[in-house]
Amino acid sequence: MLRIYFTSEDLARVRVAPGPDFLWEISNSVQTLQRRDGTRVFGQWRQWARPRLSDSGRLLSSLLPPHGYSPDFLTPTTGDRGSLQAAVDTLMSAPRRRLRADLAQLAASRHLPNWASPLAVGDTASLRRLGRAVHTYHLEALAPFWQHIHAHIDADRTLRLHSLRDGGTEGLLSGLGPQFRWRPPVLEVAYPIDHQLRLRGRGLTLQPSFFCWPTPITLADAELPPVLVYPIHHAPDWARPARGGGRAPDGTGPLGPLLGHTRAALLREARDGCTTVQAARLLEVTHPAVSQHIKVLRAAGLVTTVRNGGRSFHVATAQGRALLDTADAAEGIGLR
Incomplete structure (x- = not known):
C-alpha cells in the first residue's frame, strides 16, 4: 500500500x-x-x-x-x-x-x-x-x-x-x-x-x-x-489493425460517413468532453444514436472514449479539434 x-x-x-x-x-x-x-x-x-x-x-x-x-x-x-x-x-x-x-x-x-x-x-x-x-x-x-x-x-x-x-x-x-x-x-x-x-x-x-x-x-x-x-483505461483491442486496411469503396476513406449535422454537433460537444447521457440530452437524440455516431467518429480518429464508474466519456482527439478549428476559421472568414 x-x-x-x-x-x-x-x-x-x-x-x-x-x-x-x-x-x-x-x-x-x-x-x-x-x-x-x-x-x-x-x-x-x-x-x-x-x-x-x-x-x-x-x-x-x-x-x-x-x-x-x-x-x-x-x-x-x-x-x-x-x-x-x-x-x-x-x-x-x-x-x-x-x-x-x-x-x-x-x-x-x-x-x-x-x-x-x-x-x-x-x-x-x-x-x-x-x-x-x-x-x-x-x-x-x-x-x-x-x-x-x-x-x-x-x-x-x-x-x-x-x-x-x-x-x-x-x-x-x-x-x-x-x-x-x-x-x-x-x-x-x-x-x-x-x-x-x-x-x-x-x-x-x-x-x-x-x-x-x-x-x-x-x-x-x-x-x-x-x-x-x-x-488509464483503454479498449482491449487498441493494438488491432483496422479492418479492411484499404480505402472505402467510394474513395472517401473513414471521413465519408461523417457528413451530417448530428455528428458535427456531437464532435463539437466532445471538444470539452461529454458523456453519452449528456450528448443525448443536448442533441435531443437517443442514447443508441449517440453510441452509433460516436463509433463512426472514433473509427475516423476524431474522438476517443474512456470509461469511468460505468460511464462512457467521449473526448475529441487532436485531429478532431483541428477539424473543428478549421471549420470555425472557415465560418469566420465567411462572415466577413
Missing part, C-alpha cells in the same frame, strides 16, 4: 500532467513488455513489438525489470520533457550522484551488464548509448501507436479536469478509480510494497500513463518532486 500524506497547501497544488510523458511511457512499456499478465490489454501489442525490437529493448530491459525497483533517473520529474529529444537530453544530464545511487540500488537486487559501471559514473559514451537506445526503442515499439496513446491520455486528462471542476481537488482524488481511496488527508493507493510519501507542501503531479501496469507508480526517492503515475 502506498500512502500519500497531504497538507492543505498540497491540496492546492495538485495538477494533472498536460499529456503523455515520453520517458514514463518508454519505461512503463519496457516493463510491461516483459510481463506475462495483462494479456487482454497488452497481448497483441507484445506479439507485434517483440520481433521488431533491436538491441535497444534488451539494453533498456536490463535497467527496467518487470517487477521491483527501477532507477528514478530514467524518469526525471524536472527539465524539458516536451519532446522526445528534450526528454532524452534531460535524461542524459542526470547528476552523477543520482546515477551512482540509483544503479547501486538496482545492482543490489539483480545482476547488471558491464556497461552499467561506466554509466554509473556519468561516462559520456555510456550516456549516449542509453540515449540512442531510448530513441530507437520509441521508434520501434511506440511511435506507430503514439497518436493513439496521446489521444487516450488527453481523454483521461479531460475526465480528471471535469472531476476537478465538479468536486474540487478532493473530488479529483476520490474519483481516480478503484485502486485509490481518499481518506483525508491521506490518499491510499494499491501498490506492491508498503511506501509512504509525505508531500510537505510540494504538491503532487498526477501523470496518466498508457503503459503503466497493473498498479500506479511513484518514484522510489521520496525527496524528488512528487509524481503519481497511474494506469
Whole structure:
C-alpha cells in the first residue's frame, strides 16, 4: 500500500500532467513488455513489438525489470520533457550522484551488464548509448501507436479536469478509480510494497500513463518532486489493425460517413468532453444514436472514449479539434 500524506497547501497544488510523458511511457512499456499478465490489454501489442525490437529493448530491459525497483533517473520529474529529444537530453544530464545511487540500488537486487559501471559514473559514451537506445526503442515499439496513446491520455486528462471542476481537488482524488481511496488527508493507493510519501507542501503531479501496469507508480526517492503515475483505461483491442486496411469503396476513406449535422454537433460537444447521457440530452437524440455516431467518429480518429464508474466519456482527439478549428476559421472568414 502506498500512502500519500497531504497538507492543505498540497491540496492546492495538485495538477494533472498536460499529456503523455515520453520517458514514463518508454519505461512503463519496457516493463510491461516483459510481463506475462495483462494479456487482454497488452497481448497483441507484445506479439507485434517483440520481433521488431533491436538491441535497444534488451539494453533498456536490463535497467527496467518487470517487477521491483527501477532507477528514478530514467524518469526525471524536472527539465524539458516536451519532446522526445528534450526528454532524452534531460535524461542524459542526470547528476552523477543520482546515477551512482540509483544503479547501486538496482545492482543490489539483480545482476547488471558491464556497461552499467561506466554509466554509473556519468561516462559520456555510456550516456549516449542509453540515449540512442531510448530513441530507437520509441521508434520501434511506440511511435506507430503514439497518436493513439496521446489521444487516450488527453481523454483521461479531460475526465480528471471535469472531476476537478465538479468536486474540487478532493473530488479529483476520490474519483481516480478503484485502486485509490481518499481518506483525508491521506490518499491510499494499491501498490506492491508498503511506501509512504509525505508531500510537505510540494504538491503532487498526477501523470496518466498508457503503459503503466497493473498498479500506479511513484518514484522510489521520496525527496524528488512528487509524481503519481497511474494506469488509464483503454479498449482491449487498441493494438488491432483496422479492418479492411484499404480505402472505402467510394474513395472517401473513414471521413465519408461523417457528413451530417448530428455528428458535427456531437464532435463539437466532445471538444470539452461529454458523456453519452449528456450528448443525448443536448442533441435531443437517443442514447443508441449517440453510441452509433460516436463509433463512426472514433473509427475516423476524431474522438476517443474512456470509461469511468460505468460511464462512457467521449473526448475529441487532436485531429478532431483541428477539424473543428478549421471549420470555425472557415465560418469566420465567411462572415466577413
